[in-house]
Amino acid sequence: MTFDVTFPLVLLAAYGLFNMLLSAAVVFAWRAGLRRHMTDADAALGVRLLPAMGSATLVLTVVLPAFLLYEPRHAHDQPGPLLVVSALFALLVLGDGVRRGWRAWRATRALVRSAQPHLTDAAADGAGVTVINVKEPLVGVVGSWKQRIVAARCVAAACDHEEFRQVLAHEAAHMDSRDNLKLLMLLMMPDALAWLSTGRALTDYWRAATELEADERASGADPRKRLALASALIKVARLSLASGLPRRVPRKSSNLSGVEHRVRRLLAPSPAIRRSFPGRRLLTCALLVPLLAVPLYASVHRLIEALVTFGR
Amino acid sequence: MGDRLELGPLELKVLEVLWERKRAATVRGVHPSFPQLAYTTLMTTLDRLYRKGVLRRFRLGRAFVYVPRCSRDELFGQMVSGRVAELLATCGDSTVLLSTLVEAVGNADAELLDELEELVRAERERLKWEDK
Numbered sequence: 001m002t003f004d005v006t007f008p009l010v011l012l013a014a015y016g017l018f019n020m021l022l023s024a025a026v027v028f029a030w031r032a033g034l035r036r037h038m039t040d041a042d043a044a045l046g047v048r049l050l051p052a053m054g055s056a057t058l059v060l061t062v063v064l065p066a067f068l069l070y071e072p073r074h075a076h077d078q079p080g081p082l083l084v085v086s087a088l089f090a091l092l093v094l095g096d097g098v099r100r101g102w103r104a105w106r107a108t109r110a111l112v113r114s115a116q117p118h119l120t121d122a123a124a125d126g127a128g129v130t131v132i133n134v135k136e137p138l139v140g141v142v143g144s145w146k147q148r149i150v151a152a153r154c155v156a157a158a159c160d161h162e163e164f165r166q167v168l169a170h171e172a173a174h175m176d177s178r179d180n181l182k183l184l185m186l187l188m189m190p191d192a193l194a195w196l197s198t199g200r201a202l203t204d205y206w207r208a209a210t211e212l213e214a215d216e217r218a219s220g221a222d223p224r225k226r227l228a229l230a231s232a233l234i235k236v237a238r239l240s241l242a243s244g245l246p247r248r249v250p251r252k253s254s255n256l257s258g259v260e261h262r263v264r265r266l267l268a269p270s271p272a273i274r275r276s277f278p279g280r281r282l283l284t285c286a287l288l289v290p291l292l293a294v295p296l297y298a299s300v301h302r303l304i305e306a307l308v309t310f311g312r
Numbered sequence: 313m314g315d316r317l318e319l320g321p322l323e324l325k326v327l328e329v330l331w332e333r334k335r336a337a338t339v340r341g342v343h344p345s346f347p348q349l350a351y352t353t354l355m356t357t358l359d360r361l362y363r364k365g366v367l368r369r370f371r372l373g374r375a376f377v378y379v380p381r382c383s384r385d386e387l388f389g390q391m392v393s394g395r396v397a398e399l400l401a402t403c404g405d406s407t408v409l410l411s412t413l414v415e416a417v418g419n420a421d422a423e424l425l426d427e428l429e430e431l432v433r434a435e436r437e438r439l440k441w442e443d444k
Binding site for chain 2: 223224227230231234237238241259260263264267
């Protein structure tokens, strides 16, 4: 097999192997109690992104330069089964990521196309919210890039002025932290975690943590604001019950997002959100990997050779 | 599945049971979760869900086996999104509706909400008393 064929095959296989190893490491760490050490949404996000991002970083900054530097252009290699299986796995993982992205895009397109019949009021008030007439007590942020807060008229009617302001502040906090964009990233991550319950648990955990953080950012330490938001949550939950929407069954891993937990938390004195996740330190390490790997390129290339010929 | 999907309370309950089971089920398999319902009622409900495109079904001997076509989250998104599509149009954006407060507070029951409301009332009184 010529260099031109081996080259992409090696990159794919390396991505597949790293992805499998890092996904397994995340599953193992999660089951070993990693959740107890994660106190904020960024931590969950970082862990969930690790297999795909880590694999891509390692492939682009270590495997790629090592292969280009040390692999003779005229070499003809016969690929072993491990290389082929790993490359196929990587293709599967990447393809499934693209499929999920495509589905998201198609779902959105369908939404936009079926736009008109329910539009009864799209007036924005001072807080930049679009109020709509739907029976469901919808309050949320739509869009991941151009974001907009939407609220059902029934929610605006059920809440008093201060409560509704806090609801909007909560959604504004989601917008500020670009939670929708992050969720879209999570949904599209090309990794094996997407097929495992740990991946779903991490996403649920992240969603739950973003709700708590949005509550905290919206109301801060002001007990009146916290009270107003707690009261609004109860009202929205009541409307939600009455509307007959399908309800989430709380999972053990994400029960911190439940309305009870959130209301009790809001009625207690403001807990400072502990940011224990060493995100910056990890990012620094990730940036150092390519530099530290430079002297190891020859060894990395030997490993690549072993991967190419393994099982042949 | 159509964009304007409407499901009744019983249909939603049956779907919840199927989602919980995480595997295909026959009418007989689902029936123990609804002892108050007639077997035929449940059969009709599952058939209606199949016709609405929410369930897939396969023949197993003389019976049908039903399995949800999509997850709870996907269906929830579809049901709500059908009604908020206009907002995406006004946004001019091309991404999906991703998070809602309704979804976040959905796992509560009326009794729990009464209890929480009591706590809110007490806190309101406390703050009023502090103001005086």
